[in-house]
Amino acid sequence: MSDLLERLRARGWRMTSQRRVVAEVLDGDHVHLTADEVHARAARRLPEISRATVYNALGELVSLGEVKEVSTDGRAKRYDPNAHHPHQHLVCSACGTVRDVHPTGNPLADLPPDQRFGFSISEAEVTYRGLCPSCA
Amino acid sequence: MSDLLERLRARGWRMTSQRRVVAEVLDGDHVHLTADEVHARAARRLPEISRATVYNALGELVSLGEVKEVSTDGRAKRYDPNAHHPHQHLVCSACGTVRDVHPTGNPLADLPPDQRFGFSISEAEVTYRGLCPSCA
DNA sequence: ATCCTACGATGGACAGAGTCCAAGTCAAGA
DNA sequence: TCTTGACTTGGACTCTGTCCATCGTAGGAT
Numbered sequence: 171m172s173d174l175l176e177r178l179r180a181r182g183w184r185m186t187s188q189r190r191v192v193a194e195v196l197d198g199d200h201v202h203l204t205a206d207e208v209h210a211r212a213a214r215r216l217p218e219i220s221r222a223t224v225y226n227a228l229g230e231l232v233s234l235g236e237v238k239e240v241s242t243d244g245r246a247k248r249y250d251p252n253a254h255h256p257h258q259h260l261v262c263s264a265c266g267t268v269r270d271v272h273p274t275g276n277p278l279a280d281l282p283p284d285q286r287f288g289f290s291i292s293e294a295e296v297t298y299r300g301l302c303p304s305c306a
Numbered sequence: 307m308s309d310l311l312e313r314l315r316a317r318g319w320r321m322t323s324q325r326r327v328v329a330e331v332l333d334g335d336h337v338h339l340t341a342d343e344v345h346a347r348a349a350r351r352l353p354e355i356s357r358a359t360v361y362n363a364l365g366e367l368v369s370l371g372e373v374k375e376v377s378t379d380g381r382a383k384r385y386d387p388n389a390h391h392p393h394q395h396l397v398c399s400a401c402g403t404v405r406d407v408h409p410t411g412n413p414l415a416d417l418p419p420d421q422r423f424g425f426s427i428s429e430a431e432v433t434y435r436g437l438c439p440s441c442a
Numbered sequence: 443a444t445c446c447t448a449c450g451a452t453g454g455a456c457a458g459a460g461t462c463c464a465a466g467t468c469a470a471g472a
Numbered sequence: 473t474c475t476t477g478a479c480t481t482g483g484a485c486t487c488t489g490t491c492c493a494t495c496g497t498a499g500g501a502t
Contacts, residue, residue: 184469186479205459220481225460241380244489246459260417260425269423273416277432280409281396287405289396291436296413300427320498322450341488356452361489363450380460382488 174236174251181234191216192227196237196251202259202268204246242268242297258296264305271298310372310387317370327352328363332373332387338395338404340382378404378433394432400441407434 174197179185191212196203203211209224228249231237238250242261248268257270277294310333315321327348332339339347345360364385367373374386378397384404393406413430 184478186469188480218481221459222461222482223480226479239380241377244375244377244383247380260421260423260427262425263428269425271417271421271423273413273421274418275411275413275416277409277411277413277416278434280411280413281407281434282410285396285407285409287396287407288439289398289405289434289436290442291396291434292399293435295433295435297431297433298414298417298425298427299429299431300425303424306426320449322498324451354452357488358453358490358492359451 177236178234183230183234187216188212188219188223189227191219192224193231196231196249199252199255200270201252202240202248202250204248206246208249240268242266258298260298260300262302262305263299264301267302313372314370319366319370323352324348324355324359325363327355328360329367332367332385335388335391336406337388338376338384338386340384342382344385376404378402394434396434396436398438398441399435400437403438 174193175190178189178193183189192208194215195208195211205221205224205228208228209219209221212219212224228237231249231251232239236251236253238253240248240250240259242248242259243266245266250270252270257272260269260271261267273296277296278291281291281294310329311326314325314329319325328344330351331344331347341357341360341364344364345355345357348355348360364373367385367387368375372387372389374389376384376386376395378384378395379402381402386406388406393408396405396407397403409432413432414427417427417430
């Protein structure tokens, strides 16, 4: 699944060294980094990359639908590159670790029309919370 | 359902004028205010109430289980006093409005054991997103 | 009814996450 | 190679929330 760079190039995303490292840092499954973590990892390879650039790149990847923003707690948003494979999240209430999970069932189907209040609903996000083995 | 004050008093919550207005502002169903909104409304009745006090009171109401914290977007947390009636949320992606909804089905039951990764899961939170009638 | 004191309120400083902007730099097409 | 519009930079700024020393007061004791 490491063709994120390919896809971006194919879609005409102007490639700069900064954007490349951000995309490389995010590439892969089960990655749930905060913007600051992305910045830290990118800076290991490109020491002068600025926070603003990381935020810009992340924002664009989200707009392009290549990365999903997940706000699991009230803290920093996390960026999930696994956007093409629908899944939900399991979050440790203590340490904040995030795991991708695949529940059975379709939560969207569980919301009857009379509970939609005229909204045009586009997605259902499920967050499971609990303690991970190390925090329990 | 406006016995929040009663319950708090019964539980020995020290009652001050500040705490009273915060509780009164939050009382009721279908209330999803941010801390700043709570502060603004409280200040209409008690002009000199400080932000810190509002945050303190909200934090305690959450600890007491009388109010639930909801982070629907990456922005400010919202406080939901409807904590005794399990429900999920429907959020407008444009204006941020929140509605309580009651889906059928039980998302907790939808997560098979092999998808729990040793976590002791305590809750499942479902957030439906879409455009509300006014924003569509 | 008054006094005491521990608990609560205050506001200002601080911190974390994220946005904005003017000026400088560079990818990529001509 | 040149040109230019798009990208990057860093610092200032905003928003949300926390912390802390000091002051005030709810509510039990007298």
